Amino acid sequence: MNCFRRYVVYFSIIHRLATLIHQHVADNHVDLFKRASDIDNLQNVLQAVEDKIRNLSISLSKVKKKIDTPHETLSTNVTHFKNLHITCAILRNISRVATLMKRIQSRSKDLCQCAMYVNELKFIFNNMEWEGIHVLESYNRALVQVRESMVSQAWSLINSSYELSDQTQLATGLQQLVGKYSKSEIPVKDKEGKRITEIQRQRNRWVEHFEEPSNRPTPLNPPNIEVAPADLPIAVTPSAIAKIRIAIKLIKSGKAAGTDDIPTEALKSDRSNCNHAPRSIQEDL
Incomplete structure (x- = not known):
């Protein structure tokens, strides 16, 4: 009996709720229909936007492929040109080293000239990475032997100059030992104090070094330098x-x-x- 009453109560509540929903829909069906239409339109808009985004992504992928291929080709060519430039520089140095070594062999008796060639070779080897290149390694070993031979020749000249009282031989021997013909090895540094090894960058730094004083502003208080007389006295003895x-x-x-x-x-x-x-x-x- 209690269950039956409970079912009756539930049924009445459900019926009342259904009546209220029906009444609400009947009273607001126009507004509800408009909202449903708006939701449907929003879904259509979102679908259109999604389609456009998909098409844009496909277009970007195609553009990326069109750009990536030339970019990779250009990067490869730049790398090849860079390697070619390095190779040409090494070949020029090898050619110069070979020429200087031949001149040293042909003018072994001219100690002063050979010293100039040796110092130029030393400058070349100090400004390039020659380790690992078999030709340059062999030339470097030969250069060490040539320098040792020249030092021994210089000492022999000095010793013979004492016996013969020959000042010319003494001067020649001392020049080779002291290094009168050696090039300046003072490092060229940039404005930050870092050493510059590339020849072109060294030249550019020298240009900047000499352009800076010429581009300085005129001082506010320049020194008062008196003008010298036109007729300077010349003592003719x-x-x-x-x-x-x-x-x-x-x-x-x-x-x-x-x-x-x-x-x-x-x-x-x-x-x-x-x-x-x-x-x-x-x-x-």
């Missing part, structure tokens, strides 16, 4: 006149090239200019 006469005779005869390294042939070709020297100088002499 008899000894100076004699030296000038000797110098003019040597220049006319083409026997003196002077301290400015002008070759004798150039002075001989310009002998007519010496003959037409200013009258004032000739009169003073």
